[in-house]
Amino acid sequence: MNYRAAIHRTFEAGGQTFAYSAASGAVVALDATSRAVLERCTAGVDHPHWLEDAPADTRLAQREAFEELVGMGFVRSEFEPALNADPLPESAFPLQTLVLNVTNKCNLSCSYCYEFGQDRLSDATRARAPRMSDETARASLDMLFEKSGRSRDLTVTFFGGETLLNLDTIRASVDYAEQRARETGKRVSFALTTNATLLDEATIAFLVEHRFGVNISIDGAQGDHDRHRTFKSGKGSYSVVLPRIRALLAAMRGRGGRPVGARVTLTRGMADIAETYRHLHDEVGFESVGFAPVTSSSERDFALPAEEMDRLLRGFTALAEEYVAAALQDRQHGFSNLHDLLGELHRGVSKAHPCGAALGLVGVSTEGQISPCHRFVESDAHVMGDVKTGIDEKLRAEFLRAGHVAQKIPCHSCFARPHCAGGCYHEAHVRYGDAGSPNLHACDWIRAWTALGLDCYARIWLANPGYLDRFEERPKLAVRSSSETQA
């Protein structure tokens, strides 16, 4: 019987050797013996013969280390598949999150927008309802509650366009969802993403009262923000949004609201990451800041070229140092990309699908069509039913089958697979015309980012393991940053 090391990554931190298993997402510390055995197995071994060759005084320890490596999935026999490709269960997955695109209109004209720009999925020749009606919103919420199975905590996220352009439907939805929650004994929470241009006193009071998780799209200091986030006249929006953001932050803090996250879209010519963080966190006052490279096909002027992606990684590395330094003093740092990654590494998440799209989450268009997530809303090719008739389970299953990590051959040999699983469906669709394709342009970057996360995780574990207890529950740092919104 031949054995071979399963896909893994070994790394050093604080003079210790660690290993991360792509099979399970387990992180272990290795001693010298297990490390040597794992190295030996990387080339493949015939186990009994190899042990017979080992010197008698170390044979027992090596055999023990080998057994432990097999038991923990770091070494496998050649007959075991590299990746568990069990078919999905037939039953429908309970819904937990609904993203309502309450409007497809926006009062800004950001040059990189995937909803209106050159990478739009929506058919521009077909007129669509600009606003979601209260009736469609209620039908969507009925579907969420009916399809939620035994899930107790439900989330309704409002999205756009500029979400607050349809505040009436948001208010009606919140009333109705809270009523349904009382009737069914479930808990419902709300989130929205906004460009902050329409935040006035009454709106802020409403968001605080209903404990909204608010994500603000803002790209950094004035010069960086105004480059792309402009009104239709071409005038930048920074000076309009800043006082409104400050008012929201003050109200949330003063009246016990949820932390507010900043969501930065990174484009060619981006500013230094740490400087952007310091502006948004220290000067403006956001609790957390998440960064995401713009989603676009590679030929767009604003797309991040390879050298900019390298610069981005260096920026993330520098900011990660600040995060680790804070963690060692038991302080919470607001770099939300790393915080989310550390949470996944701590729990040992190993994903069959890159995200919850079409699993626990669906998007709904202004007209009530269901799509895998908010990013596919209005893409006719990705419609999976209608809130009045329900989710088309056959189309949903097809989407999930195509997006399963087992279908993505390059992922089979990648150590970052448990965390990445091929990356964003929407990004893959924009780049390759196929939501089920792995995001091959991002592989090296994701591996470097995952390696950085592992390094930070191990260093925190060595110097202040108590800090990691906060990941035992799902992370509560503002709203999720990485998979949200670019609008």
Next chain:
Amino acid sequence: MNHLRPINRKAAALARARLDQPGAARALMLVDTPYGCSTQFAPGWEVDSSGGTYGLCQPIERDLYDCYHSCYWPAQVPDSLTNFPSWTKTCGSPVQDWAQVDLVFP
């Protein structure tokens, strides 16, 4: 474990599973030893001194299905391939239900 120290939650869960079912990891280690059919001599379908099967060196529960399904071993077990496809229908779990498996009369 002496050489691997679980760090994250998944690793701890795996390590616990390993302890709760020590046979699982060991079985993975020994898959190059024939399992089920013996190349020399198997004691066959017997009971131990207490009337059960746990005391046998190769209890029936372990290789009932190995013989019935994957190996054709007509001397000991009815064959599932042609003559007795429903023989173990009443036996969902051999450890609990082995006594339900009845005699067959060819």
